[in-house]
Every structure is written in C-alpha cells, then in structure tokens.
Amino acid sequence: MPPGADVPAEEPDASDFVQRVQGAAASLPPGERTEVPFPVTVRMAKAREEGGYASVVGGLSRWWTRITENVQGTYHVDSSAVHRLTEDGEARERLWDTIGRLSYSVPLGHAAEFEVEEAWTLQRLPESENERGFALVGAPPSIDPTDGILVRRAARRRLLAANEALGALGVELRAVGLIGIYEYAELETAGATVKALDPSLFTRLQVVCVLADGGVRPTFLPRSLPWAM
16 A cells, blocks of 8 residues: 555445455456556645646645646645556656646636546465465555654664574575555665664675565665575
C-alpha cells in the first residue's frame, strides 16, 4: 500500500477493492508486476483570474509545476485522496491536460470536483503448492513511513536482529531485505539510512537490499558471488 493509504473496510468500497485487485491479478504471470487503479476525487478551486499558478496539496503535489503549466489563473488543488499516481508517463501527461481543460470551466471563487485514478502496485510472486493468496504490505495510515527518525530506528533494530540470527549460520552468503513503504522504489531513503548506521550492525551480512514498490534496491552487494568464483 502507498504511504498513508488504507484498505477500505466499508461497503461498497471494500467489495470494489477486492474485485479490482482480483481482476488485475487474474492475468498477471508469476514474477510480474502491474498497477491496480482506484478512482479518487480531487478538488480544484479558482482563487484569481490573473496568473498561471496552481497550489497543490496531497498526492499530486510532486507535479505542481506540470499542473501549473496547464492552467490559466490561480488555483488551489486538493489531492489529499491521492496516495500514488501511476508510473505511466503518458497517462500522467494526459491527466495534466485534463486538469488544464477543466480549469477553464471553474468560475472565480468556485470549486470543481473530478475523479482521477490512483495506482497501487501489485506483484505476483512465484507460487508453490502450499502458498497461495494475497499479502497486503503497508504501514498504518497514522504513521509516516518516510520519517527519518522512524526509518533509522527500524533499520537499526532489523539489522541488529538479522546480524544475530544469521551470524551463526554456516552459509556462504547472508542477505537481508528490508521492506520499505514508498510511493516509488526510487524514492526510498532506507538505503542511505543503512549506510549511515554503525557498520557493526551488518558486519556479518554480505547483502542488504530495500524492497519497495515491487522493486529491489541494493544497498550493499558483494564484489563477487561465492558460487561464481
């Protein structure tokens, strides 16, 4: 689940969530990933006739400059309901164009609501005979999983536990994957946090990776694999 998101518990939203996830998963091959679209409401209010500027809060705020380029006048855009926008660049550009066209129909001092699709990442893992079903990975909506202090404390605990648990094993390679909750894998900050911690926390670990948004971000890797020598 994207940061701040939660699975709907009330009907009909709960059933709609299940149907959308099941529909996206039905044709997804093992090892592949896709996005599940969910409609959410965005509110746009016109504050001035002059200027070409959009003040954006919420999930679309990362692209406020692109939204600004497509509007005439001054607007406030509330996209608090959006937790993660699609990775599809063309779909994003179409959304900016749509917002630009809609802005022309908003009278001064009024607001308009319109739907956009946020996109959650769905990844199908290789199946075994005894493991089937869905796993939802996320953080409580009340917690900011990108908070630096929270990430640092969690990484320290996890690495210390892994170092103790794996240190006694007679294996050639010890690897740890830390699950991070981020909009996109490239936005993860846990890797940099791990590198800044006390090295004694992972002296017995050859591989440390961050698993985020269906991707793997290596933090530490060996120069060569034991079985490749």
